Amino acid sequence: MSHDFTSHDFSDHDAAELDPAFVFDFQAYDDLGDGQRWSTWLDVEPLSRGPEPRPDWVVTSQAAVDTELGILKTGKEADAFLLERAVPDSDARGESVVMVAKRYRRAEHRTFHRAASYTEGRSVKRSRDERALKAKSTWGKIVATSEWAISEWTALNRCWQLGLPVPYPVQVDGTEILMEWITDDEGxxxxxxxxxxxxxxxxxxxxxxxxxxxxxxxxxxxxxxxxxxxxxxxxxxxxxxxxxxxxxxxxxxxxxxxxxxxxxxxxxxxxxxxxxxxxxxxxxxxxxxxxx
Missing domain, CATH: 1.10.510.10 (Transferase(Phosphotransferase) domain 1)
Incomplete structure (x- = not known):
């Protein structure tokens, strides 16, 4: 027999007797400020996330927000920014971390011109991409930009797993790599x-x-x-x-x-x-x- 739930089904008395384990506060974060975005952790595929076991400071919550904190360093082929990934209004351990976001520029905005001598011996997975690279087409330039990011991402993962002193690679998304922020004794x-x-x-x-x-x-x-x-x-x-x-x-x-x-x-x-x-x-x- 079906039952029609109405406003009379749950009284204030019923609510008062609910087990606290089933009660939670809900707050919506619909509007993000300038320089903010939702965490991209779940937007990337598993192979685009850092090696396991991951450090306990890595924030993986879907509720986290990424906030730009400013530029850290400019380079020949990329710029590095400080970025905070945090769950809003959370003081819990492991819910906030500052990382480095390294973002590679498009080929026409880079000053790193010695690419060919470094990339010798590397392979491009897709034949279409390899042809575009050789033809130096518009798509080829896009592929070239992402190839540098993927190259560094792969190197960071490999070096980390070898036990080398490199920043922990958190994730890669297109031409952006998020990695550990290396600090001195004063933070x-x-x-x-x-x-x-x-x-x-x-x-x-x-x-x-x-x-x-x-x-x-x-x-x-x-x-x-x-x-x-x-x-x-x-x-x-x-x-x-x-x-x-x-x-x-x-x-x-x-x-x-x-x-x-x-x-x-x-x-x-x-x-x-x-x-x-x-x-x-x-x-x-x-x-x-x-x-x-």
């Missing part, structure tokens, strides 16, 4: 190594960390390709490697050893200028001992 953005003047002990520690990281990369068959004191972050006593879109395959790129030698020269020149007795040829030899 501010960690400076580039080039902006620091570490004491001799810390300087030596930084170099040892860097040599170990580069050896791990070479052992995995990859090279940074554009390494210098400007894409290393000094996060307190820890050195963090950033800016990985041009990562080079050691076996598949005929210029790989030249890139590795240049990386060694760049970093050794900086450390040597600060008083550390290091040599790029010695570093190169040490790293090649780890190759494959």
């Amino acid at each position: 501010e953005s960690a400076p580039r190594l080039a902006q620091t003047r570490p004491d001799p002990a810390l300087l030596a520690s930084y170099f040892d960390q860097l040599r170990e990281s580069l050896a791990t990369m070479v052992g995995a068959g990859i090279i940074h390709g554009d390494l210098s004191a400007y894409n290393l972050l000094a996060a307190g006593e820890r050195l963090v490697i950033i800016d990985l879109p041009q990562i080079v395959d050691l076996a598949g790129n005929m210029n790989a050893l030249d890139f590795l030698m240049r990386d060694c020269t760049n970093v050794c020149t900086w450390f040597r200028a600060r008083g550390l007795d290091v040599d790029e040829h010695d570093l190169f030899g040490d790293l090649m001992a780890h190759a494959f």
